[in-house]
Amino acid sequence: MKEIILGVIKLAVLLYVAVCVLLYFLQEKLIFFPEKLSPDFRFRFQGPFQEISLKMPDRVQLNALLFTTDRPKGVIFYLHGNAGSLASWGEVAQVYTALHYDVFMLDYRGYGKSEGKISGQRQFYQDMQTAYDHLKTRYAEEDIVVLGYSIGTGPAAHVASVNKPGLLILQAPYYSLPDLMRHYFPFVPSVLLKYKFQTFQYLPQCAMPVVLFHGEQDEIIYYGSSLKLRERMKPSDTLITLAGQGHNGMSSNPAYLAALQQILQ
Numbered sequence: 727m728k729e730i731i732l733g734v735i736k737l738a739v740l741l742y743v744a745v746c747v748l749l750y751f752l753q754e755k756l757i758f759f760p761e762k763l764s765p766d767f768r769f770r771f772q773g774p775f776q777e778i779s780l781k782m783p784d785r786v787q788l789n790a791l792l793f794t795t796d797r798p799k800g801v802i803f804y805l806h807g808n809a810g811s812l813a814s815w816g817e818v819a820q821v822y823t824a825l826h827y828d829v830f831m832l833d834y835r836g837y838g839k840s841e842g843k844i845s846g847q848r849q850f851y852q853d854m855q856t857a858y859d860h861l862k863t864r865y866a867e868e869d870i871v872v873l874g875y876s877i878g879t880g881p882a883a884h885v886a887s888v889n890k891p892g893l894l895i896l897q898a899p900y901y902s903l904p905d906l907m908r909h910y911f912p913f914v915p916s917v918l919l920k921y922k923f924q925t926f927q928y929l930p931q932c933a934m935p936v937v938l939f940h941g942e943q944d945e946i947i948y949y950g951s952s953l954k955l956r957e958r959m960k961p962s963d964t965l966i967t968l969a970g971q972g973h974n975g976m977s978s979n980p981a982y983l984a985a986l987q988q989i990l991q
Contacts (some may be wrong), residue, residue, distance in 0.1 A: 879922025
């Protein structure tokens with residue numbers, strides 16, 4: 727009986743190690759869910775916009791859209807979520823152009839028409855910095871609002887922490903990806919994650935005003951993430967809780983829209 731028990735334990739350990747190895751090498755497929763678009767795909771949105779191709783330091787071309795409005799107050803640098811492409815995310819732009827802000831959206835590597843593939847956190851951050859540097863050639867830096875949603879919140883907080891935009895807005899932010907993993911999958915060692923996206927480390931370095939929005943009923947990124955982030959923010963920064971709001975659909979929430987109008991006026 728003892729030998730059987732030991733054999734079962736060894737098998738369980740081997741299976742656990744095998745699963746951990748598999749998770750390490752497949753983590754991009756578990757975190758990022760891109761929609762690929764053909765190079766000749768034509769975007770169709772209400773209002774004026776232009777398509778932009780940005781060359782990264784390693785010569786990979788990333789696809790972006792710039793939605794414009796008359797006499798803009800500034801520009802929203804919008805870092806979207808982990809699924810889809812600009813073909814769907816572009817619909818969100820009208821929320822901000824209606825408030826007289828231009829909107830710049832970038833498809834991450836492997837998303838939409840963007841080339842390449844995501845392979846590491848440093849690469850991801852460098853891409854966002856290159857896009858930010860491009861924006862600074864078009865707008866005064868104090869007129870840039872960095873806005874991240876879901877997976878985009880960590881990189882948004884990072885780019886804000888090492889630059890000087892006028893404002894940082896995070897929708898449904900996580901404390902960090904290891905924290906999120908521990909919350910939902912405590913049996914998986916968080917050290918396996920190549921993508922830490924440690925929002926909690928970046929916020930104390932953000933000199934600009936910071937506003938967090940989080941749905942109280944968020945089923946993907948638990949609401950407690952923002953409560954913990956609030957402790958890392960400046961006293962003047964703001965956490966706005968959206969009662970009854972889940973993870974998706976925040977941009978059409980009347981409470982979000984009302985608060986956003988006051989923040990961006």
